[in-house]
Amino acid sequence: MILSGLLVSAVGVAAQATPPSPPTAQGLHSLFVAAGKLYWGTAIETNNFNDSAYLAIANNRNEFGMYVPENSQKWEEIQPALTDFEFTNPDAVLARARANGQMFRCHTLTWHSQLPAFVANGTWTRDTLAAVIVAHITNVMTHYRGLCYAWDVVNEALNDNGTFRNSVFFRTLGTDFIPLSFAAASRADPSARLYYNDFNLETSPRKAAAAVRIVQLVQAANIPIHGLGFQAHFRVGQTPNRTSLIATQNLFTTLGLEVAFSELDIAHLSLPPNSTSIQRQSDDYVTVVSACLAVPKCVGITLWQFTDKYSWIPSTFPGLGDACLYTSNFTKKPAYSAVSSFLQSVVATAAPAQGTGRFANGTGSKTVTPMVVAAPATATGVMTLPADIAGELAPFVTSPPVRTSAGAVVIVGKGKGVLVGVVVMVGALLL
Numbered sequence: 001m002i003l004s005g006l007l008v009s010a011v012g013v014a015a016q017a018t019p020p021s022p023p024t025a026q027g028l029h030s031l032f033v034a035a036g037k038l039y040w041g042t043a044i045e046t047n048n049f050n051d052s053a054y055l056a057i058a059n060n061r062n063e064f065g066m067y068v069p070e071n072s073q074k075w076e077e078i079q080p081a082l083t084d085f086e087f088t089n090p091d092a093v094l095a096r097a098r099a100n101g102q103m104f105r106c107h108t109l110t111w112h113s114q115l116p117a118f119v120a121n122g123t124w125t126r127d128t129l130a131a132v133i134v135a136h137i138t139n140v141m142t143h144y145r146g147l148c149y150a151w152d153v154v155n156e157a158l159n160d161n162g163t164f165r166n167s168v169f170f171r172t173l174g175t176d177f178i179p180l181s182f183a184a185a186s187r188a189d190p191s192a193r194l195y196y197n198d199f200n201l202e203t204s205p206r207k208a209a210a211a212v213r214i215v216q217l218v219q220a221a222n223i224p225i226h227g228l229g230f231q232a233h234f235r236v237g238q239t240p241n242r243t244s245l246i247a248t249q250n251l252f253t254t255l256g257l258e259v260a261f262s263e264l265d266i267a268h269l270s271l272p273p274n275s276t277s278i279q280r281q282s283d284d285y286v287t288v289v290s291a292c293l294a295v296p297k298c299v300g301i302t303l304w305q306f307t308d309k310y311s312w313i314p315s316t317f318p319g320l321g322d323a324c325l326y327t328s329n330f331t332k333k334p335a336y337s338a339v340s341s342f343l344q345s346v347v348a349t350a351a352p353a354q355g356t357g358r359f360a361n362g363t364g365s366k367t368v369t370p371m372v373v374a375a376p377a378t379a380t381g382v383m384t385l386p387a388d389i390a391g392e393l394a395p396f397v398t399s400p401p402v403r404t405s406a407g408a409v410v411i412v413g414k415g416k417g418v419l420v421g422v423v424v425m426v427g428a429l430l431l
């Protein structure tokens with residue numbers, strides 16, 4: 001949500017003078033935050049909720065600082081018929097994230113796959129399909145307004161050769177469905193980061209160039225687009241190297257976007273994996289983590305499930321598997337240990353971490369792109385923050401944020417009682 005992005009920049013400035021002690025918790029989220037990132041997350045779904053061994057890990061905020069519903073926000077599930085919206089399952093995922101003090105990432109709005117029949121098989125004109133897209137986005141995003149850190153607004157619009165996918169959206173509206181979707185998303189929830197999300201951008205230069213043109217298309221229309229999600233469904237031994245992962249991220253950060261690895265898993269090509277493959281999987285996971293750390297605007301990594309027990313890989317790609325960081329029995333794999341050790345070494349050798357939680361900032365210099373906000377704030381005065389956010393902010397600020405009549409949010413930071421900065425951010429803070 002907008003709150004986290006804006007406040008990270010404030011804390012970064014305020015806490016520079018006297019960093020608190022590094023965190024002691026060693027979960028991957030805690031470590032990733034200590035290394036300067038916003039979150040380490042996982043896909044999760046309500047059908048996982050009756051598995052207590054699974055939940056014992058998923059509910060641990062030191063391990064996961066963010067949830068994304070794996071399927072329940074997709075069009076066929078959330079709007080199976082024109083007048084039927086089903087929010088029960090994604091609401092349950094959100095409720096668990098909130099109970100755990102985790103962020104919520106939302107997935108996905110305009111996508112050719114997992115569409116309800118009424119959309120996939122409908123007879124459409126430009127106007128009628130545009131109206132249905134806008135109605136879908138408006139209804140779904142309004143339901144989650146202010147609650148999603150980010151939305152994958154458009155997913156997988158491209159073929160691997162860089163041409164547009166022959167979806168019902170492209171056939172009917174050409175590329176207009178893309179700015180149309182982002183515009184509707186921006187109107188429905190101005191506080192959410194709006195992402196384009198796709199795969200194989202790291203391995204297909206033509207696809208990456210086409211994704212750059214998608215971003216430019218939206219930007220040229222003066223419509224907000226904030227992020228690029230790299231799905232990162234990789235294969236052991238075929239994971240792009242660190243240099244190409246960094247270069248691909250930078251294609252988009254130079255356009256002013258933040259980036260994220262949004263669906264990470266790294267599948268073995270044959271099962272059971274031999275010791276060479278197991279080592280290689282560890283190396284590949286560390287490569288991705290290292291590539292995110294190397295790019296300041298890489299905000300986080302989301303695992304597409306953390307245990308092989310619930311991974312989508314074996315059923316979708318028969319013969320492949322064991323792609324996650326935990327076995328089906330919830331044992332941590334060598335790849336988990338490799339990522340954990342790598343992050344611990346990064347945290348130990350980098351500048352001291354500045355606290356724990358989503359506002360921690362390993363360098364004290366994180367800059368966050370200002371959000372585009374549609375309307376000025378109406379409320380003024382001292383802002384009441386959710387308890388978990390207020391708790392995390394407390395070491396860094398002298399008093400709660402104050403919203404001025406001009407719509408600015410003023411935060412006064414402190415370092416061991418010494419006032420070190422006043423940060424004024426223009427824009428409404430929507431809670």
Ligand code: XIL
Nearest residue numbers: 070071107108155231233263304312
């Ligand atoms: C997958 C889910 O993991 C499966 O459970 C489902 O059957 C198919 O979709 N790209 C995406 C994700 O953006 O939504 C997909 O998730 C994986 C590929």
